[in-house]
Amino acid sequence: MPAADAGGTPDPLRRLTLADLRRRTSMKWRTYEPDVLPLWVAEMDVPLAEPVAEALTEAVRLGDTGYPAGTVYADALRDFARHRWDWDFPASRTALVPDVMLGIVEVLKLVTGPGDAVVVNCPVYPPFYQFVRHLGRRVIEAPLDAAGRLDPAALESAFARATEGGRRAAYLLCSPHNPTGTVHTEDELADVAARAAARGVRVVADEIHAPLVLPGARHVPYLTVPGSETGFALLSASKAWNLAGLKAALAVAGSAAARELAAMPEEVGHGPSHLGVIAHTAALRHATGWLDSLLAGLDRNRRLLGELLTRLLPGVRHRPGEGTFLAWLDCRALGLGDDPAAAFLDRGRVALNSGLPFGTGGAGHVRLNLATSPEILQEAVRRMASAVPDTGRRTREDP
Numbered sequence: 001m002p003a004a005d006a007g008g009t010p011d012p013l014r015r016l017t018l019a020d021l022r023r024r025t026s027m028k029w030r031t032y033e034p035d036v037l038p039l040w041v042a043e044m045d046v047p048l049a050e051p052v053a054e055a056l057t058e059a060v061r062l063g064d065t066g067y068p069a070g071t072v073y074a075d076a077l078r079d080f081a082r083h084r085w086d087w088d089f090p091a092s093r094t095a096l097v098p099d100v101m102l103g104i105v106e107v108l109k110l111v112t113g114p115g116d117a118v119v120v121n122c123p124v125y126p127p128f129y130q131f132v133r134h135l136g137r138r139v140i141e142a143p144l145d146a147a148g149r150l151d152p153a154a155l156e157s158a159f160a161r162a163t164e165g166g167r168r169a170a171y172l173l174c175s176p177h178n179p180t181g182t183v184h185t186e187d188e189l190a191d192v193a194a195r196a197a198a199r200g201v202r203v204v205a206d207e208i209h210a211p212l213v214l215p216g217a218r219h220v221p222y223l224t225v226p227g228s229e230t231g232f233a234l235l236s237a238s239k240a241w242n243l244a245g246l247k248a249a250l251a252v253a254g255s256a257a258a259r260e261l262a263a264m265p266e267e268v269g270h271g272p273s274h275l276g277v278i279a280h281t282a283a284l285r286h287a288t289g290w291l292d293s294l295l296a297g298l299d300r301n302r303r304l305l306g307e308l309l310t311r312l313l314p315g316v317r318h319r320p321g322e323g324t325f326l327a328w329l330d331c332r333a334l335g336l337g338d339d340p341a342a343a344f345l346d347r348g349r350v351a352l353n354s355g356l357p358f359g360t361g362g363a364g365h366v367r368l369n370l371a372t373s374p375e376i377l378q379e380a381v382r383r384m385a386s387a388v389p390d391t392g393r394r395t396r397e398d399p
């Protein structure tokens with residue numbers, strides 16, 4: 001029997017077998033050889049939530065596959081945000097965008113020019129570097145502190161550098177933070193808003209992981225904190241309901257940035273897929289019970305990972321994340337060099353993300369995707385341990 005949550009929705013992480021998953025043709029399951037267990041890219045090993053599958057099936061049956069129209073997605077996000085986070089915003093302050101990264105790029109075009117700087121908190125989701133640089137902006141790093149939290153001093157000096165000579169600048173905040181799973185507090189975000197306002201830095205908050213905050217923590221939407229009025233947020237149902245292949249996302253402007261967002265070219269809104277809009281809308285409106293079951297399953301996996309590491313890989317340092325389905329593992333004590341993911345792949349046949357592309361602080365680290373069954377998670381850690389020389393597997397207390 002699959003594990004069920006209190007509301008009776010079975011844990012989506014226990015629904016699919018390895019044989020089911022190996023039939024998938026998406027990036028997670030097709031990038032590596034068939035003997036490799038993939039726990040890397042941020043796809044989840046879950047079936048579609050039933051209300052999402054029904055909405056898509058109905059659209060396909062009807063041939064409802066034209067261009068998206070209206071504000072159905074924004075209205076659904078607004079209702080979700082009101083209930084979940086006590087955050088309200090009018091649909092008039094939103095723009096439909098193809099996906100979160102392209103939405104970020106379009107917002108950065110509105111508030112910065114060529115050669116301007118964008119501040120990021122490393123280690124961070126690698127496309128933050130790639131897309132910003134491809135846009136012709138400079139990346140300035142403001143490292144997270146040793147506890148994986150926003151560091152006010154690092155932000156202050158990065159904001160000062162970014163605005164040198166009176167240049168325009170932006171700050172790309174990842175909230176919750178990928179890869180550490182850090183959930184920023186209201187006080188931390190208010191401090192960000194105050195510092196950004198003082199320097200004239202425009203905040204762009206990537207909140208794609210916002211619905212994935214686990215028990216014990218609370219997501220605070222950036223645009224709800226005092227002083228955030230000139231900021232923007234990007235949201236999408238794609239991570240929390242595993243809909244990355246059904247493209248759609250929303251940009252939301254703070255009350256003092258609405259006119260700028262309205263200047264985004266209308267054609268940007270032609271990029272998202274209509275089926276994406278239908279799927280994301282159904283998820284936000286009708287699959288919150290499914291989400292709660294998922295969160296309960298992720299919470300169990302988060303605990304299981306801690307137990308497995310203690311038992312099989314005590315040399316790995318790991319702070320359980322408060323949000324996202326990602327775990328950031330410090331493997332520097334294992335003796336596997338700067339890129340332990342290479343050894344885990346070669347010798348353990350398990351695919352994790354190398355920490356190196358996550359910027360400063362990524363060397364010697366790997367990112368592991370927890371959104372899988374407990375059995376696969378267990379097997380993955382067993383394989384990781386098998387790739388480590390005996391010395392790395394010992395506890396610090398061992399001789």
Ligand SMILES: Cc1ncc(COP(=O)(O)O)c(C=O)c1O
Nearest residue numbers: 042099100101125178206208238
């Ligand atoms: C922080 C963050 N932003 C953006 C994305 C990508 O989102 P999209 O596919 O909507 O561009 C991801 C995907 O994992 C992510 O973790």
